[in-house]
Amino acid sequence: MSRLKILGIDEKKCIKCEDCILSCSPRLFQVIKNKKMEKKIIFDDRFHRCFRCGHCLTICPVDAILYEGSEPPELFNEAKHPEKILSFDDLMKLIRSRKSIRVFKEDPVPKEKIEAILEAMRYSPSASNRQNREYIVITDKEKIASLSNDVGSMMLKLGKLLKFKYLLAPFVTGVLRRRLLSPRTKYSLDMYVERTKKGDDLMLFKAPCVIILHAPQYSRMSAADAGIAITHGMFAALSLGLGTCWIGFAHEYLSRFKKARRKLGIPKRNDVFGVFIVGYPDLEFLGGAPRRPLKVQWME
Numbered sequence: 001m002s003r004l005k006i007l008g009i010d011e012k013k014c015i016k017c018e019d020c021i022l023s024c025s026p027r028l029f030q031v032i033k034n035k036k037m038e039k040k041i042i043f044d045d046r047f048h049r050c051f052r053c054g055h056c057l058t059i060c061p062v063d064a065i066l067y068e069g070s071e072p073p074e075l076f077n078e079a080k081h082p083e084k085i086l087s088f089d090d091l092m093k094l095i096r097s098r099k100s101i102r103v104f105k106e107d108p109v110p111k112e113k114i115e116a117i118l119e120a121m122r123y124s125p126s127a128s129n130r131q132n133r134e135y136i137v138i139t140d141k142e143k144i145a146s147l148s149n150d151v152g153s154m155m156l157k158l159g160k161l162l163k164f165k166y167l168l169a170p171f172v173t174g175v176l177r178r179r180l181l182s183p184r185t186k187y188s189l190d191m192y193v194e195r196t197k198k199g200d201d202l203m204l205f206k207a208p209c210v211i212i213l214h215a216p217q218y219s220r221m222s223a224a225d226a227g228i229a230i231t232h233g234m235f236a237a238l239s240l241g242l243g244t245c246w247i248g249f250a251h252e253y254l255s256r257f258k259k260a261r262r263k264l265g266i267p268k269r270n271d272v273f274g275v276f277i278v279g280y281p282d283l284e285f286l287g288g289a290p291r292r293p294l295k296v297q298w299m300e
């Protein structure tokens with residue numbers, strides 16, 4: 001995988017504005033003076049602390065930062081005032097229009113749109129800018145149906161276990177125990193079996209596209225990184241006329257079963273951190289759904 005590496009500063013181009021110094025969180029740029037007491041900016045990363053955020057590349061007004069191993073930064077005027085790209089009201093409308101979509105048209109999602117979604121995910125932040133996320137995109141109808149079936153089999157196994165709930169209950173505690181004994185669990189499982197028999201897909205909702213995010217389990221931040229990437233992808237999809245839904249069941253299934261990960265070609269070192277479906281919604285919502293009031297502790 002190519003990685004950005006900052007090599008230094010092109011002295012001929014540098015206008016010594018010092019913006020690179022301010023933009024660099026580990027402070028790897030500094031001002032030095034030569035024998036003639038002339039100011040010079042240098043990049044010194046002897047302890048390899050650069051986390052390749054690329055901020056210096058997008059702040060230098062004269063393209064003086066020397067680098068390798070990466071695409072060039074994308075410079076555009078609006079970046080100076082992102083608030084002018086989209087008003088808060090419009091952003092809130094977009095945020096409130098996003099819904100988990102579980103009813104899709106049969107139309108496939110064009111590959112360019114899937115690529116655009118992945119591109120939005122590529123630009124999401126990650127802890128220490130590790131960007132260690134990998135994706136699997138499934139658009140093959142049979143493969144999606146097979147995955148849905150596999151995920152559903154987890155529910156069926158759970159259903160079988162329920163028959164022994166009174167025997168199992170003494171060995172489990174907390175939420176698991178409550179779920180095991182709750183009539184709601186039995187009802188949901190019965191409903192699942194009944195509707196699946198009728199041809200409904202309650203796992204992946206016959207979506208035409210499934211995106212799986214997997215990554216090395218490098219830190220406690222991996223799940224947060226994945227959540228942000230998927231959120232980026234969901235909003236990108238929304239802006240392209242597509243609907244999405246995070247599928248926790250598929251996520252759970254792929255996280256739990258090594259065999260299932262192997263079937264999808266997910267490397268041994270990787271875990272699954274999120275699964276979402278994409279497609280053209282076959283229903284139109286009229287507005288934003290209500291949410292609970294905020295719980296905030298202000299410390300002013």
Ligand SMILES: Cc1cc2nc3c(=O)[nH]c(=O)nc-3n(C[C@H](O)[C@H](O)[C@H](O)COP(=O)(O)O)c2cc1C
Pocket residue numbers: 098099100101102245246247248249250289
């Ligand atoms: C982490 C996560 C896991 C989810 N898993 C599922 C799932 O397995 N199946 C499903 O139908 N919806 C799933 N959802 C969708 C939630 O039910 C949905 O986001 C929530 O009800 C709020 O509705 P909204 O997304 O339309 O605003 C999941 C959402 C999240 C964030």
